[in-house]
Amino acid sequence: MPGETVLAAPGAAARARSLTKAYGKGETTVLALDAVDVDIERGRFTAVMGPSGSGKSTLMHCLAGLDTVSAGQVWLGSTEITGLRERELTRLRRDRVGFVFQSFNLLPTLTAAENISLPMNIAGRRPDPDWWDHVVDTLGLRDRLRHRPSQLSGGQQQRVACARALVSRPELIFADEPTGNLDSRAGAEVLSLLRSAVDELAQTVVMVSHDPGAAAHADQVLFLGDGRVTDRLSEPTAESVWERMRSFAAPRTD
Numbered sequence: 719m720p721g722e723t724v725l726a727a728p729g730a731a732a733r734a735r736s737l738t739k740a741y742g743k744g745e746t747t748v749l750a751l752d753a754v755d756v757d758i759e760r761g762r763f764t765a766v767m768g769p770s771g772s773g774k775s776t777l778m779h780c781l782a783g784l785d786t787v788s789a790g791q792v793w794l795g796s797t798e799i800t801g802l803r804e805r806e807l808t809r810l811r812r813d814r815v816g817f818v819f820q821s822f823n824l825l826p827t828l829t830a831a832e833n834i835s836l837p838m839n840i841a842g843r844r845p846d847p848d849w850w851d852h853v854v855d856t857l858g859l860r861d862r863l864r865h866r867p868s869q870l871s872g873g874q875q876q877r878v879a880c881a882r883a884l885v886s887r888p889e890l891i892f893a894d895e896p897t898g899n900l901d902s903r904a905g906a907e908v909l910s911l912l913r914s915a916v917d918e919l920a921q922t923v924v925m926v927s928h929d930p931g932a933a934a935h936a937d938q939v940l941f942l943g944d945g946r947v948t949d950r951l952s953e954p955t956a957e958s959v960w961e962r963m964r965s966f967a968a969p970r971t972d
């Protein structure tokens with residue numbers, strides 16, 4: 719399709735054009751995303767920030783094909799995912815996207831190793847042994863592989879969840895507040911791990927966060943407000959992110 723060739727630049731791991739998502743109908747409609755244009759650069763770490771209710775999770779879900787859109791288009795790599803049937807979408811997510819959630823989402827009865835390979839097993843694929851070793855060693859999980867989640871700390875559990883996302887070599891990893899349930903040390907560990915997934919394992923990471931310190935690990939920050947991209951920041955530091963957030967603070971009306 720000629721339009722696809724033009725719009726889906728090779729550098730974008732994902733992109734959205736005029737992405738609109740409304741919840742509800744009539745007077746109770748909530749416009750969670752209002753004609754959003756974004757490009758997620760391949761091989762880079764992008765943080766998505768914004769106040770609660772600004773549309774961060776909705777954007778992530780729409781980019782990942784976890785939610786339908788009301789209008790607009792979304793591409794994963796060069797594949798337009800808007801309009802795909804649920805079955806195709808499920809396969810595409812399984813093969814090309816990795817997820818890390820705030821709540822780890824590990825299965826308690828499986829060992830760390832079994833949790834890591836579960837999505838690939840379900841897909842009937844086998845992890846590449848060299849890549850598996852590389853991921854497990856990079857994430858420092860070698861001596862934890864036989865443990866069950868209850869025998870691991872929060873930080874270790876999140877590392878297992880990161881390994882699970884990485885081991886299938888997805889085109890894109892989405893992390894939704896991955897440090898939200900971790901103490902600051904374990905959080906820092908997971909952030910530097912996502913950083914090394916980009917730097918050492920050449921992955922693309924999109925992380926939703928409301929923590930400027932977390933966003934400072936990214937290469938670029940997208941700021942959302944009321945369902946729109948309000949700003950972008952390259953090479954962020956915690957200070958520059960704070961500064962930018964302060965400048966968005968709504969002026970007092972009283």
Ligand code: ADP
Nearest residue numbers: 741748750768769770771772773774775776777
């Ligand atoms: P954030 O992740 O930035 O907190 P969300 O993407 O969760 O924001 O939500 C954006 C807006 O959409 C909010 O106003 C929220 O209340 C609304 N919203 C999100 N999910 C639903 C839903 N399933 N039904 C109705 N409204 C929703």
